Amino acid sequence: MTASPATGPLAISFDDVKAARERINGVAHVTPVLTSRTADAMAGASLFFKAENLQRVGAFKFRGAYNAISRLSPEQKKRGVIAFSSGNHAQGIALAAQLLGAPATIVMPHDAPAVKLAATRGYGAEVVIYERGKEDRDAIGKRLAAERGLELIPPFNHVDIMAGQGTAVLEMFEQMEEMGGVPDVLFVPLGGGGLLSGAATVAKALNPACRVIGVEPEAGNDGQRSLAEGKLVEIAVPRTLADGAQTQCLGTLTFPVLQALVEKVVTVSDAQLVEAMKFMASRMKVLVEPTGCLGIAAAFAAGEDIAGKRVGIVISGGNVDLASFAELCLKGAA
Amino acid sequence: MTASPATGPLAISFDDVKAARERINGVAHVTPVLTSRTADAMAGASLFFKAENLQRVGAFKFRGAYNAISRLSPEQKKRGVIAFSSGNHAQGIALAAQLLGAPATIVMPHDAPAVKLAATRGYGAEVVIYERGKEDRDAIGKRLAAERGLELIPPFNHVDIMAGQGTAVLEMFEQMEEMGGVPDVLFVPLGGGGLLSGAATVAKALNPACRVIGVEPEAGNDGQRSLAEGKLVEIAVPRTLADGAQTQCLGTLTFPVLQALVEKVVTVSDAQLVEAMKFMASRMKVLVEPTGCLGIAAAFAAGEDIAGKRVGIVISGGNVDLASFAELCLKGAA
Numbered sequence: 001m002t003a004s005p006a007t008g009p010l011a012i013s014f015d016d017v018k019a020a021r022e023r024i025n026g027v028a029h030v031t032p033v034l035t036s037r038t039a040d041a042m043a044g045a046s047l048f049f050k051a052e053n054l055q056r057v058g059a060f061k062f063r064g065a066y067n068a069i070s071r072l073s074p075e076q077k078k079r080g081v082i083a084f085s086s087g088n089h090a091q092g093i094a095l096a097a098q099l100l101g102a103p104a105t106i107v108m109p110h111d112a113p114a115v116k117l118a119a120t121r122g123y124g125a126e127v128v129i130y131e132r133g134k135e136d137r138d139a140i141g142k143r144l145a146a147e148r149g150l151e152l153i154p155p156f157n158h159v160d161i162m163a164g165q166g167t168a169v170l171e172m173f174e175q176m177e178e179m180g181g182v183p184d185v186l187f188v189p190l191g192g193g194g195l196l197s198g199a200a201t202v203a204k205a206l207n208p209a210c211r212v213i214g215v216e217p218e219a220g221n222d223g224q225r226s227l228a229e230g231k232l233v234e235i236a237v238p239r240t241l242a243d244g245a246q247t248q249c250l251g252t253l254t255f256p257v258l259q260a261l262v263e264k265v266v267t268v269s270d271a272q273l274v275e276a277m278k279f280m281a282s283r284m285k286v287l288v289e290p291t292g293c294l295g296i297a298a299a300f301a302a303g304e305d306i307a308g309k310r311v312g313i314v315i316s317g318g319n320v321d322l323a324s325f326a327e328l329c330l331k332g333a334a
Numbered sequence: 335m336t337a338s339p340a341t342g343p344l345a346i347s348f349d350d351v352k353a354a355r356e357r358i359n360g361v362a363h364v365t366p367v368l369t370s371r372t373a374d375a376m377a378g379a380s381l382f383f384k385a386e387n388l389q390r391v392g393a394f395k396f397r398g399a400y401n402a403i404s405r406l407s408p409e410q411k412k413r414g415v416i417a418f419s420s421g422n423h424a425q426g427i428a429l430a431a432q433l434l435g436a437p438a439t440i441v442m443p444h445d446a447p448a449v450k451l452a453a454t455r456g457y458g459a460e461v462v463i464y465e466r467g468k469e470d471r472d473a474i475g476k477r478l479a480a481e482r483g484l485e486l487i488p489p490f491n492h493v494d495i496m497a498g499q500g501t502a503v504l505e506m507f508e509q510m511e512e513m514g515g516v517p518d519v520l521f522v523p524l525g526g527g528g529l530l531s532g533a534a535t536v537a538k539a540l541n542p543a544c545r546v547i548g549v550e551p552e553a554g555n556d557g558q559r560s561l562a563e564g565k566l567v568e569i570a571v572p573r574t575l576a577d578g579a580q581t582q583c584l585g586t587l588t589f590p591v592l593q594a595l596v597e598k599v600v601t602v603s604d605a606q607l608v609e610a611m612k613f614m615a616s617r618m619k620v621l622v623e624p625t626g627c628l629g630i631a632a633a634f635a636a637g638e639d640i641a642g643k644r645v646g647i648v649i650s651g652g653n654v655d656l657a658s659f660a661e662l663c664l665k666g667a668a
Contacts, residue, residue: 032366053619285387285652287619318619322612326660
């Protein structure tokens with residue numbers, strides 16, 4: 001697949017990412033870049049893992065959330081922010097809002113894991129529960145936003161979110177430069193495209209020859225299809241262990257960036273995700289959630305395509321329930 | 335307990351640790367120092383976790399092994415090294431020897447986990463198996479060393495091992511300095527005292543007021559008793575999940591350093607180790623082996639003793655079999 005050239009200006013620029021980095025500086029963790037001789041031998045390439053599972057709230061989502069909320073006016077912050085999410089975006093928004101003194105309201109489905117409800121409340125957010133299947137999340141959110149004057153922060157289709165997520169890869173390029181050179185190839189998990197659009201913006205600015213590859217779960221390849229068909233393709237909620245990549249459609253802002261800057265989107269199976277998860281735990285001693293394994297699994301499957309190259313891989317997060325993790329380690333993917 | 339002053343010069347000095355650092359520079363990983371607001375809230379203090387589970391071979395042991403082997407003469411290196419160990423020391427020696435071009439022989443019991451045998455062989459070492467209970471490990475090792483002219487590298491009672499392990503804490507002090515200040519208190523896992531003697535040497539040189547606390551498993555408190563009685567106390571092999579701290583006695587070189595520089599030794603139970611292991615995985619996204627949790631569990635149990643302080647904790651390693659880890663997460667300590 002070749003990327004089609006974009007026809008208009010893209011939603012974010014490298015300068016936006018650099019500005020975002022100034023905002024999150026000293027607040028977000030500078031996460032380490034991990035390496036492993038064993039992983040290199042398995043892949044036949046030099047792999048560099050950007051460990052955003054060690055980021056605050058356990059995922060890169062904190063970066064975009066903090067960047068977005070820090071750009072609100074004092075009045076907007078005072079009224080507060082709202083987000084729909086049962087995942088890492090919710091926790092990112094909750095913590096960022098708390099740190100920036102903005103009240104946060106998070107709309108979550110009634111069947112969200114208790115541990116995620118508790119974590120989100122633990123960051124001081126008000127959680128509003130809706131009944132999935134019976135109530136309309138968007139309607140509830142819009143009503144609350146209107147009634148209370150809250151700023152809605154979407155999970156990916158937002159310039160400040162996209163630029164904020166890109167800071168993970170800006171940091172990674174700087175760290176890899178010190179470790180001998182920037183990446184030739186970059187593997188990035190793909191859900192709605194917030195992280196991938198930010199990552200591609202940075203990669204192409206700092207090394208125009210860098211190949212940027214998005215990775216989706218096999219069951220949820222809407223991004224791959226969207227790029228192939230040249231238009232946004234929407235799919236049903238995919239069944240996959242990669243719960244952070246269950247988005248049904250890319251965003252109107254993220255898609256053109258991907259079209260312009262991403263070489264291709266590849267997919268991996270749930271079984272590959274579990275294998276990657278086990279490798280990361282047993283050999284590299286880090287817990288990675290299934291979604292966070294997308295780039296890792298793709299790199300291990302890439303073979304000749306990356307032979308001898310310097311390969312950057314973004315580990316997006318580590319928020320997997322410990323009991324589920326243990327069961328996957330013992331039994332594998334269902 | 336107050337530390338008795340040492341009567342002679344100690345086996346290692348801060349200069350030895352600095353020299354060791356020059357030798358391992360660029361070879362050992364500079365492991366990250368992790369922090370967590372949640373951990374801080376639980377402990378009522380500011381905790382800084384030096385993640386040596388992310389070190390090469392998954393444990394700090396690589397530091398001492400590399401330092402010791404790099405000090406051998408070209409002739410000694412050519413003949414090779416030998417170590418007795420079924421644990422992290424074996425893997426540290428095997429990898430360090432491989433990197434320095436020295437053949438390594440590792441003497442391991444017949445019932446060592448297959449995964450550890452495979453890992454040690456994977457680093458290019460020759461593994462010599464002996465039958466635990468029937469054969470005398472020391473006799474086998476001495477015979478092999480004599481026959482082949484091999485240099486025996488003990489796991490802790492050796493100046494280059496002690497100085498090498500200390501580099502983990504030297505690095506940690508520098509990293510914490512950049513994060514706002516060096517530790518007031520330091521918790522360090524204690525087996526034979528290699529790591530703790532190196533750590534205390536660094537801590538007292540860089541912050542004489544720093545309180546250095548060793549941590550042993552409840553079942554294996556030979557170090558605590560040795561300090562209390564003012565002489566080396568030997569115990570039977572303790573039954574504990576902390577398999578890296580099953581040493582029966584401190585070393586003749588490590589003990590005087592501990593007497594001079596360590597404030598006290600505390601103990602934690604296996605159940606506390608499992609709780610700490612689960613916390614580190616679920617909240618901090620890193621895999622820590624039970625022995626590596628000694629300092630963490632002690633800090634969580636310290637209460638008023640560390641209230642409001644800056645607390646450095648050495649995570650010594652992450653080499654726990656993934657199935658065992660998963661079972662401990664699901665069932666807890668036996």
